Amino acid sequence: MNEKNEQKKVGIVAYLSLIFAIVFFSGFFAKAAGWLGVLDFTVLNGDYGKIIGEGGKSFTFRGTGGYGAKDGFLFALNLIPTVMFALAVVSVVEYLGALDAARQLLTPLLRPLLGIPGSTGLALIASLQSTDAGAGMTKLLYDEKEITNDERTIFAAFQFTAGGTITNYFATGAALFALSAADGSMAVTVPLIVPFVVIMIFKVFGANLMRFYLKAASKKQ
């Protein structure tokens, strides 16, 4: 693996940006009065203005009663700011080193948690950003005898369920949090980070299923 990257210093800014990211997407300050709202994704994501129509009813630019491809187009358009804003924030916290901090915290946990060596930390973080990067680095780890064949299979199980997690979730998934109910309120009231945490837990769970399966299979032989 790349030695320089392994030893890259993780400073206080990196840890702070990781904490910021967690707080920002957790919805913790979503209902906070005053300036604390600045620490919340949905507050800063804002809302569309309303168009007053017939009978004083208010509508967004999508209107009502649309269907098919045309409605799909306008509806998708209404999701795009959320996707742009979510990825912009993710880019900033990544730039500030949030993922390096996460790697630092995770490395000693990988053996007990997943049964794979700490040297896979960099590949693990990369796999959360890009499925292809994770795949390439996993092959390299095996070729360089950093991991055994069984460890590669366990690591693949971790990566295969919800691959490219951060990028896919905060790009495509963020759109789901842009949905609004008929009265204009947010339809999905669960904070953005909750399904993300559930996904991460199941990734670990899935890898452990593979781990036990391989153990059981080797005992049989």
Place this chain on the structure above:
Amino acid sequence: MEIKEKKMITDVFVDGARKGWNIGISSVMPNVMMAFVIIHALKITGILDILGKVFGPVMAVFGLPGEAATVLMGAWLSMGGGVGVAVSLFTQGVIDGAQVAILTPAIFLMGAQIQYAGRLLGAAEVESRHYGILFGICILNAFLSMFVMRFFV
């Protein structure tokens, strides 16, 4: 990994937003449009009703209508597809916001399996005899996650 050059934080934000625009236009929008067309077609042909009835008993376990099975089918092909179908069913009033939340982790946990079999398992040279169990784990994860999400909505 590329060497990071010093950039203004505002430039990083704008680059990220641009990435979001590109994904939004090249992935979210076509997927949502396709899903709207497919769901509308399934609706006017009455197939959506049939799917709702067939999958009703299974999906009810997770607090979802039978039609929600189409979200999982869409997700299996591509994550964007799953999101698109969920959005479409939501706008049709078939599922509500809480049900979208229940489906959210599942869309990713069993998402894009066909693509990733090649791009991940193939590229990392995982033994093909394990493919079956790897697919099984993802689908199991997706179903279990819907149970878990019921506690949060």
